[in-house]
Amino acid sequence: MIGKKKKDEVIFQVKITATECVQNQTLTIRPLGFTDTLTVNISSRCDCECDEERLDPSVCSGHGKVDCGICRCDSGFIGKNCDCETGGKSNKELEKTCRKDNASVICSGLGDCVCGQCACHTNDDPKKLIYGTFCECDNTNCELHDGQVCGGAERGHCDCGKCKCNLGFEGSACHCRSTTDGCKIDKGSVCSGRGKCECNTCLCRNGYQRPFCKECPGCPSPCARYIACVECKAFQSGPLEKNCSKACSNIILKETLSGGKACREKDSQNCWISYKIFQEDGEEQYSVTVNPEKECPEPPNIAAIVGGIIAGVALIGLLLLLVWRFVTELIDRREYHRFEKEKAKARWNDADNPLFKSATTTVVNPQFGGQQG
Structure with missing residues (x-):
């Protein structure tokens, strides 16, 4: 009963088995x-x-x-x-072919399984028909408009739960007259070729927005996606150069564009290309106008690079030499100061040296008794 609406027909099936x-x-x-x-x-x-x-x-x-x-x-x-x-089939196997799936009742409860095929019940109402492989369809269970199924016989008829509208009418209940005037910009195509016009209103697809399905805010930018095509079309270079006409058949070069998206992307040679891209009516058709002047970086100065490398190597060598000389000087000074400290601690005594001989010799006269007066 969930999801049923007023005036919907509900069928209850009751099975009674007598055991005695x-x-x-x-x-x-x-x-x-x-x-x-x-x-x-x-x-x-x-x-x-x-x-x-x-x-x-x-x-x-x-x-x-x-x-x-x-x-x-x-x-x-x-x-x-x-x-x-x-x-050679059993009765259950034949009945299985009368079920839409394993969870369904035989012939949707609206028919009998006869020799493996559904024979749909007739109805007291001559206007109501039950049909379909599994008796799942009827011609009355559709949307109402002005109290009539599919707006009445003048507008359409019900076919298996959906309205089939007559010429000149459209909509889920055939409630609108067919016209596309409100789905065009000037003389453009209906809904820009990216949707369908229903009840004079665009129903856009793939993220495009109303009213005319022109803009797609959530779509990826075409700038980076088509830079290879722009390069091969405008400059005959890049990864698609040999297959440009086939791979980029949806890109059309034009001299000028009144609208479009401004792009600035790097090509395969690391040069900046400026161009404008405009999506034509349809899914993947673009017009492009390209600035013929690329912005390429200047080539490197080889002499300056080589001279810089040599100067750098020489400077590094000189710095290493100065560091080595400074470290050596520190080590020598530390050793000298250590020597001076050891020297200051020593107490030298000449007499204590048995090998020491003085440079002067003193001779004593035993006969000398002092001075004579």
Whole structure:
């Protein structure tokens, strides 16, 4: 019942199986949430006396015998009149072909499975038809306009849940007259070739915006995407040079453009190319006007580069030499100061040296007694 609207037809299926003989039983059926009820009187024929008038055996199509008023079919045949040849399939296998999927009921609950095919029920309303492979379609369950299905016979008709509009009308309920005046800019194409006009309004696709499907804010910029085509078309160079006409058939060079997007991109030679690109009506058709002058970087000065390298190497060598000389000087000074400290600590005594001999010799006269007066 979820999703049903007013005036929608709802079909309930109830299956009752008698496990024993039933005599004049009464059942009341009432769906939850409804006040309407259905009372069913049930009685069963417990014994088959076969006292009714015997049927002509020809009603079983020559593939069975009449027994107690019904056809008892020969092996390989089924059906009320034994007119269905099973081809080795079971009754369940034949019923499977009458289901739209495993979760569906047989023939959508609106028909009978006869020999593996749906035979749709007829309806008390002669205007309502039930049809389709699985009896899933009808000609009444469509949108209403002005209280009529698909706006009435003048505007369209219902076909399997969708309105098929007559010439001159359109819309989901055939509620609009066919016209495209509001979907064009001046003499341009309908919805710029990037949508369809319904009820005189553009229904754009692929991210393009109303009213005329001209702009696509979320689409990637065509500048970087088509720089290779612009290069090969305007300058006969780049990665697409040999296959330019085929790979860039949607790019048309023009001398001037009244509108479009300004682009500035680098080409395969690292040069800047300035151009304007305009999307024509349709999905992938562009017009381009290109500035014939590229902005290429100046070539490097080889002499300056070589001289700079040599000067750099010489400067690095000189710096390394100065660092080496400075470190050596520090080491020498540290060793000298250490020597001076050791020298200051030493206490030298000449007499203590057994090998030392003075440079002067003193001779004493034993006869000398002092000075004479």
